[in-house]
Amino acid sequence: MLLPRWHQTLTHFRDQPAIFHGEAVLTFADLAAALATQPLASAPVLATGSALEIVLATLRGWRDGQPVVPVERKDGALPELDSLPSQVAHVKLTPGNDGRPRGVWFTAEQLAADADALVEGMGLARHLPNLATVSLTHSYGYSSIILPLLLHGIPLQTVEVPFPAVVAAAWKAHPQVVLPAVPSMWRAWHRSGILEQAPIALALSAGAPLALELEQSIWDRHQLKLRNFYGTSEAGGISFDTSSQPRSHAGDLGTPLPGVQVTLSDDDRFHITSPSVAIGYDHPRPGEKLGNGNFLTPDHGHLTSGRLILDARGGEHINVAGRKLGPGRIEGALQATGLTSHVRVFGLPSSDPERVEEVAALVPSHTDVAALRRAVSSALAGWEIPRHWFTSDQPSDFSLTRAALRARHHPETGSDPT
Template identity: 35%
Template sequence: MLYERWTGILDKRRHDLALRHPDLADGWTFDQLDQEAQKIVLPESGPIVANGDDPLFIPTVLAAWAKRRPVLIQEQKKQVPMEIHTDLPNDIALIKQSCGASGIERSLFYGETRLLAEGMRNIHALESLGMTSDCRSLGAISLAHSYGFGCLVLPLLLAGIPLDVLSGPLPMFVQQGLDRGPEKSFFLPGVPALWKTWWLTKILHHPSIRIAVSAGAPLSLELEQGIWNDTGLKVHNFYGTGETGAVTCDFTNEPRTETSLLGTILPGIDVKTDADQRIYVKTDATARFADRLLTPDEFTEPYYRTMDIGEVRGNELHWHTHTGEAINVAGRKVSPAKIERACLSLTGVTNAKVTSQRSRDFERFEEVKVAVQLEPECDLKALKHHAAEILDSWEMPRHWELLPD
């Protein structure tokens, strides 16, 4: 189903430039992208691992889909996939491993039909925002993160929207991407912390940005209005979860007037709240189930029980706060348990308590704080170095506290 969709795109756009990547001198056309996928030798059993920091990430996804094999996406080669404790149905096309808002590290499984539904919903939202055949996507965010995979990779493979992967989110790389080639129309997704940085460094004045979308963390009215006043660029607020895919989008052409407004509920999605204002989402793109699931009422058919608190007003969804254990650091969910394990794995660390702290920078949203108890032969400098070797940069605690013996 997914690969057949791709072959239809391939027939129409075979010789068009599909993918630019920092590690590819001239990029790949749609035909070359398909040829690279055909060269990949897949292991005989188990999920196919695709690493987001590998130029073969997208060809690997294609190769897995062509053989009806599940592909497990992870952000970096250095990561070790979590063990999967359950048998997989034959139609599983995608596996994500993330703590999500729950804070529980686990695997999420998506069938072909559900993944196609997510992709087509994202594509429809982009078209409603002004995406046309002459647009390209700029990939400053991770392709293997739920947000990046849904709004960059799926539109490329299921709708033929070309993608330029950048070396990173730094303003200089975004500027280079906007200046490259004859294209004058780009879709740029980011998180609020990135939008603030891009705004302050003046690259949002670039006339080639056609569609700007923010997701992953709350977008403040001050930032949205500031960008609008300075550049005339409307940043569209976008909301979804890793478990359900896209839920809402702000399709308006001018800045919001309420911080709580997430946007309009997308077609085909039903949202409700319970007596505690917990948000429930019913969609055909929800993950089939989760491995190592510790909250069984989270996946309660037909609704998915999110970790967010809010309210539905007509066809609008408003957000107030979240209740999950995960720490939201600039749009990335961090597992307290993972940080605790990293700290305790160093000899001499006898206790570690991980909590969140609201950031003074609203766009960063939360920061990681850890209080540790150390034996005399262990010091905080050694612990920080040890943790940095295990954790990704966004997972590293910003605040450290020594507990008394």
């Protein structure tokens, strides 16, 4: 049903702008013509690269009946894709604990339901182009920018890098724009002064907790309301802040999007019922609940007057400025250097609220940490390399859970790093 939806978009908006890239404008007819030159896909299609490349890879998968798999890099680790169930139309990647990402499987109907809920709930419209400042291969960017383009005809404006001057130049081409971003971007743009009289009709913040101080400061200076958006890879968009004034509670995640129902489990985790919830994982773990329209998140909270209030985030992944990192992959890269026999990687709270967490590592006391950092730099991006290093001679320390290590080495209560 995704290909017929694309054909509807093409019919309705054939000669209208689809992608703004610098001074160039590609129409929906241009996208269709470019798709016609793409070879037949006989296996899952990896969507990566520029906005145009991701769009064409997506359409190619839909046209040829192959699952689409958005990835940051084609040479990155992938889950098993050779024997996907026949109904899988899309695979999202989420951090795994063993160094290999997990695949989250979606049908065409589930993917479309997510886009439809976002468009309706956020009031996205053709006269409001999406500025593509966030990664278009991550769930947030793909669902809020790529899918509305292809299923609803909402154009996107490319942004090469989210630097203040580049973003300001991008929005000058339009009377008004929608700007999905993460808190660290909003703080950088706020500090630079570019938000003064910016033509932003809708300012979205997701991927990491939005600090009340930042939200209030931008409101006070620019009368621009940042709208907190909450979602997961498994369930798509969940809730959205529709209030007209800055929030008074940092954990306020807004109200459920259309078609989404949220209840609480016995241990106060958010239980999501929605037509956009995934089929399941490629490798489910004991205790997980995902499928049949239901997802039990790892996040704990409560409900107040229909609004979701986050009390504590769960899960083992590390959130670095809105980018989710699987600790197992970092451990694998460190051990591959041959410079450490044991390692445990975990997250610690950052003093910068927009950074959220920083990567920490526990290694044996005899480890040459400086040499290890240098050796792993060829395999990991700078933001993935541990910032904090701890050492131990006790074998039992390397069997501790990540939560226990986090509690032990928390900057307010734990030991000092090396």
